[in-house]
Amino acid sequence: MQTSKNRDTMNVALLQMTSYGLDQHANLKKGIEFCHQAKKQGADIALFPEMWNIGYATKHEDWYKYGISQKSDFFISHQKLAKSLNMAIGITYLxxxxxxxxxxxxxxxxxxxxxxxxxxxxxxxxxxxxxxxxGDRFFVSDLNTEKGKVKVGSMICFDREFSESARILMLKGAELVLIPNACEIEKNRMAALQASAFENMFATALTNYASPQENGYSIAFDGMAFDEKGNSRDMQSVRPHSNEGILIAKFNIEALRMYRKTEPWGAAYRKPALYDELIRSANTKSEPL
Known part of the structure; x- marks a missing residue:
């Protein structure tokens, strides 16, 4: 399914790092260094772990006071960086x-x-x-890269544990879903994300914090579960580990588009008229923790 032509392969850099907590200046400096490394490794997109500007430091009593806007130096620095590197950046922040x-x-x-x-x-x-x-809605946008356009959406950590999140992104046309994360990634969460890529026929790329902040294991799946002959294939695009580093997930978007035209998953055989119970039961909740 994959081709060796670099032009056909979109590279997403999973920036698996530990943070400096609430020290936003130190986080900014480290993130910039990792983005430069990602570009040298051929990345078209660099993806940060969840709430990078404060390193997801929610254990601090006043963590929620450290929010920034898109007019902040932290944010503008990443806009300038993306332009200077000619590389898209998925930056996360409070x-x-x-x-x-x-x-x-x-x-x-x-x-x-x-x-x-x-x-x-x-x-x-x-x-x-x-x-x-x-947040109150999900989004999909066209991202223009050197390799061409790709329809990108996003989920953040706990979002991916609700199948509705992925389904909405699929219905909006997502081809690639970027997932910043800040929790343990283990076999059950990996299996769920793989299943999401399979049933929605989109690529998924998840960046987690490295050990010891979290356990690393950033992961990606290309969304193509079978080859042209109908044989099962390995969708996993990176080999995860716990240490700091950059994992490059390689996706053949054109091959994915062809796959989506010939396979039965995604939206093709859905029966939305029978799903209204999901809406009717919108106010039915389990007891909160």
């Missing part, structure tokens, strides 16, 4: 917002333009994230 900040990713294209800003919908309301304002 976003200034009213009445409370949001957990956000902005995708900056290689010209320095913000093409997508998504706030985490499924905040971890059983934890200190309860202080945040949740």
């Amino acid at each position: 976003e200034e917002f009213q009445p409370a900040p949001r957990n956000t990713i902005s995708l900056i294209d290689r010209l320095g333009n913000v093409i997508l800003t998504y706030a985490k919908v499924h905040i971890c309301a059983f934890s200190r994230e309860i202080k945040l304002t949740p």
Whole structure:
């Protein structure tokens, strides 16, 4: 399914790092260094772990006071960096917002333009994230890279544990889903993400914090479960580990588009008329933790 032609391969750099907590200047400096390394390794997109500007330092009592806007030096520095490197950057941050900040990713294209800003919908309301304002919708945008355009959406950490998140992104046309993360990635979460890539026929790329902050194991799947002969194939695009480093996930977007035209998953055989129970039961919830 994959081709050796570099032009056909879109490279997503998973920036698996530890942070300096609330020291945003140190996080900025480290992130810039990793982006430069990613570009040298041929990355078209660099993806940060969740809430990078504060290193997801929610254990600090006043962490939610460290929100930034897109007019901040931290954010503008990444716009300039994306343009100078000719590389898209998925930067994550605690976003200034009213009445409370949001957990956000902005995708900056290689010209320095913000093409997508998504706030985490499924905040971890059983934890200190309860202080945040949740997002209220999912987005898919066209990203122009040197390899051509790709339709990109995003989920953030806990979002990926709700199949509705992925389904909406699929229905909006996502070909690549970027997933900043800040929790343990183990076999069950890996299996769920692989299943999501399979049933929605899109590529997934997840960046987690390295050990010891989290356990690393950033992971990616290319969304193509079978080859041209119908044989099962390995969708995994990187070999995960726990240490700091950059994992390059390689995706053949053109091959994925051809695959989507010939396989039965995604939206082709859905029966939306039978799914209204999902809406009718919208107010039915389990007891919160």
